[in-house]
Amino acid sequence: MNAEIISVGSELLLGQIVNTNATFISQKLAIIGVNVFYQTTVGDNSKRLTEALRQARSRSDLVILTGGLGPTKDDLTKESVADLIGKPLVYHQESLHYIENYFKKRNKPMSENNRKQALVIEDSQVLANHFGMAPGMIASFEDCQFILLPGPPKEMKPMFLNELLPYLINQIGGIESITSRVLRFFGIGESQLETDLLDLIESQTNPTIAPLANEGEVTLRLTVKHSNIEEQNRLLDETEALIMDRVGEYMYGYDDTSLMEQLFLQLNEKRCTIATAESLTGGKFSGLLTSFSGASSVFRGGVVSYATDVKESVLGVSKDVIDRHGVISSECAIEMAASAKEKLNSDIAISFTGVAGPGTQENKEPGTVFIGIAGLSAEPMYCQLNLAGGREAVRDRAIKYGCFYLLNQLKRWNKAE
Numbered sequence: 343m344n345a346e347i348i349s350v351g352s353e354l355l356l357g358q359i360v361n362t363n364a365t366f367i368s369q370k371l372a373i374i375g376v377n378v379f380y381q382t383t384v385g386d387n388s389k390r391l392t393e394a395l396r397q398a399r400s401r402s403d404l405v406i407l408t409g410g411l412g413p414t415k416d417d418l419t420k421e422s423v424a425d426l427i428g429k430p431l432v433y434h435q436e437s438l439h440y441i442e443n444y445f446k447k448r449n450k451p452m453s454e455n456n457r458k459q460a461l462v463i464e465d466s467q468v469l470a471n472h473f474g475m476a477p478g479m480i481a482s483f484e485d486c487q488f489i490l491l492p493g494p495p496k497e498m499k500p501m502f503l504n505e506l507l508p509y510l511i512n513q514i515g516g517i518e519s520i521t522s523r524v525l526r527f528f529g530i531g532e533s534q535l536e537t538d539l540l541d542l543i544e545s546q547t548n549p550t551i552a553p554l555a556n557e558g559e560v561t562l563r564l565t566v567k568h569s570n571i572e573e574q575n576r577l578l579d580e581t582e583a584l585i586m587d588r589v590g591e592y593m594y595g596y597d598d599t600s601l602m603e604q605l606f607l608q609l610n611e612k613r614c615t616i617a618t619a620e621s622l623t624g625g626k627f628s629g630l631l632t633s634f635s636g637a638s639s640v641f642r643g644g645v646v647s648y649a650t651d652v653k654e655s656v657l658g659v660s661k662d663v664i665d666r667h668g669v670i671s672s673e674c675a676i677e678m679a680a681s682a683k684e685k686l687n688s689d690i691a692i693s694f695t696g697v698a699g700p701g702t703q704e705n706k707e708p709g710t711v712f713i714g715i716a717g718l719s720a721e722p723m724y725c726q727l728n729l730a731g732g733r734e735a736v737r738d739r740a741i742k743y744g745c746f747y748l749l750n751q752l753k754r755w756n757k758a759e
Contacts (some may be wrong), residue, residue, distance in 0.1 A: 343515060345371055345379035345536050346402040348394055350409035350419050351493055355384050356678070363408045363491075363498055370502060374511055375518035375567055376404065384415035393544045395426050399486045399630075402675045404510075405699065409493030411476035413455040420490055424463045427483035429442040431461040434468050438478045444475065463490075471498045479506065484502050518569045520676045523578050525562045525585065530592040532560045538588050542581075543623040549581045556738045573746060594749060601745035602630045608752045609640040616748075617686035618644035619657055619678035622711060625696065642688040647678065657681040668704040669695055672724040675714030683716045689757060690717030708733075718751040 349363045354361050361383060367689045368378045378512065381401065391410075398405040399574045410419030414633035422432050438460035445452040455547045459476040462468055469478030477500045483489045489506060491498045532555040536543065536583060539562075543551045549566040564581055609616060628644040631637055645657055650669050653659040659669075659677045667673040678693035692715050699708030709729040716722040725747055729736045 343403045343681055344377045344379055344401075345404035345406060346382065346398050347378060347400060348391075348405060348407045349381070349383045350386065350391060350407060351383075351415075352385035352387075354409075355385050362495055363493070366495070366499060367406060367502065370507065371510075372520040372522075374507070374514060376510065376514070377520075382487050382542050386418060388418045388422055391418060391422045392426060395488075397485070399426070404487050404489065406489045406491065408491045408498055410479070410707060411459065411490060411492050413453075413458050413475075418460065420463060422567055423481060423488050423490060427481060427488070429464045429466075429481065432464045433457075433460050434462045435460075437462070437468070437475075439448075440671065441475050466611075468507070469501050471497055471501055472504075474501055478500070480506075480509065481614075486713075493747050509736060510741070517569050519571075519574070520565060520567045521571075521574050521578070522563050522565045523582070524597045525564065525582065525593055526594040526595045527560045527562070527589065528558075528594055528600060528742060529588060530560060531555075533653065535562070535589060535592075536559050539585060541675070542584055542653075544713075546581065549577055551581065551585075551645055557743055558735075566568050576706070578693065594746065597683075603634065604636045605745045605748055605752075606631060606637065606640065608749055610636070611637040612698040612755070614752070614755075614757055615640055617642045617682040617688035617691040617712075618684035619680065619691065620644060620646050621648055621653065621678070621694060622696040622698055623694040623741055624648060626737060627692070627744060630741065642686045644686075645682060653678065657685070668706075670697055670706045670710060670712065671695075671705045672726060673710050675724045676722040677713035677714075679714030680721060680722045688717070689716065690748075692716075692748060694740055694744065695737070696727075698736045700733065709736050711736065713747065714752065715747060718748075718755050 346366055347362050353359050353560035364381050368624050371378055382394050384391045395727045407419055410417045441456055441460055442452060462477060462479045463481045466479040466481040470478050471492060474492055476492050478491045478501050489503055532553055536553050549564045552563045554561050564578055566574045566577045594601060620627055625646040631641055647657050649651040653669055654661060654664060657678055658681045661672055663673045663677055674693050675693050679691045683691035694713055697703045697706045697708050711727040711729055714722060727743055729739045
């Protein structure tokens with residue numbers, strides 16, 4: 343069964359509200375193995391809605407519409423569907439009685455347009471609305487089913503779960519659920535990752551492999567469809583193993599994790615403490631690390647040494663290094679990290695210095711970054727980066743690279759007891 347979702351409402355197109363309905367419906371359909379191939383948003387316009395309905399009918403077995411079932415003139419969903427399939431609208435007496443009682447109990451007059459909400463497509467299967475007035479409905483036409491649901495999420499969600507979902511499960515018979523696993527990568531671009539995995543991406547059908555770039559990272563979404571959970575996991579594990587053989591060095595985690603979260607977990611596992619010396623990043627690395635509950639077990643403290651004289655007077659970066667190499671240098675980054683480790687009594691330390699932009703500094707171009715790391719090897723080490731993007735992008739990417747380098751080093755590091 344292939345489905346598509348049509349969300350009706352000009353407020354969606356204007357950005358006045360976020361379309362959470364489509365996300366919810368897609369997630370729930372995936373659980374029971376229904377493919378969603380298209381999502382469309384249409385304003386409150388009968389002509390455009392009819393065009394969307396005709397196109398949906400030509401390519402989908404199941405068309406789910408949300409919105410446009412209310413009492414006002416711009417609520418046109420059931421009228422448009424009824425016209426398309428050649429059925430009249432009739433009053434659903436149970437719904438009409440419910441609406442009338444609603445107003446009677448509150449001693450409020452019921453306007454004529456409220457009666458409109460009790461109209462349903464003739465011969466449709468009515469879906470009760472226990473959290474609002476307008477009922478939903480299922481209208482079949484030839485080889486396509488149109489399902490009409492209310493727009494407000496507080497009405498749509500319970501109707502979907504309690505009224506529609508049992509119907510769909512019965513229609514499908516055996517459930518083949520769809521499950522996804524997201525692999526997260528850093529330090530490799532989307533184009534290179536796709537090149538390295540191109541034959542796997544082109545040949546895989548179940549699971550499917552879909553790359554996606556996001557804020558300096560790349561993810562691979564593996565999606566499998568099967569009725570047996572153990573078989574789902576086996577197929578996912580086999581595909582993941584093939585991927586890891588080629589690009590495993592760049593993978594750092596799964597699903598909704600982050601580089602900073604993985605670093606925090608790794609520091610905890612190693613029982614390792616960390617200190618920071620930040621110039622370029624202005625304390626942002628420390629702020630992100632301390633956002634995790636229990637960060638006090640791994641984070642000793644940090645120094646935001648933005649000014650040159652603070653690097654010298656507080657951290658103790660030597661005047662010779664500053665005079666000879668400048669503060670935007672590998673030498674300065676190394677001394678910042680080494681000093682933070684010593685002064686804050688931590689197992690390891692990381693430092694950031696560089697040029698975020700927009701102008702140059704010490705004849706260094708924006709995006710020039712030096713990261714110093716002390717404590718994970720016999721001698722402090724550094725990494726030099728040339729990052730693209732605006733000021734905040736450079737800072738954010740520098741932090742991610744710092745996390746990534748620390749993670750890779752921690753995997754091979756054993757703390758001396």
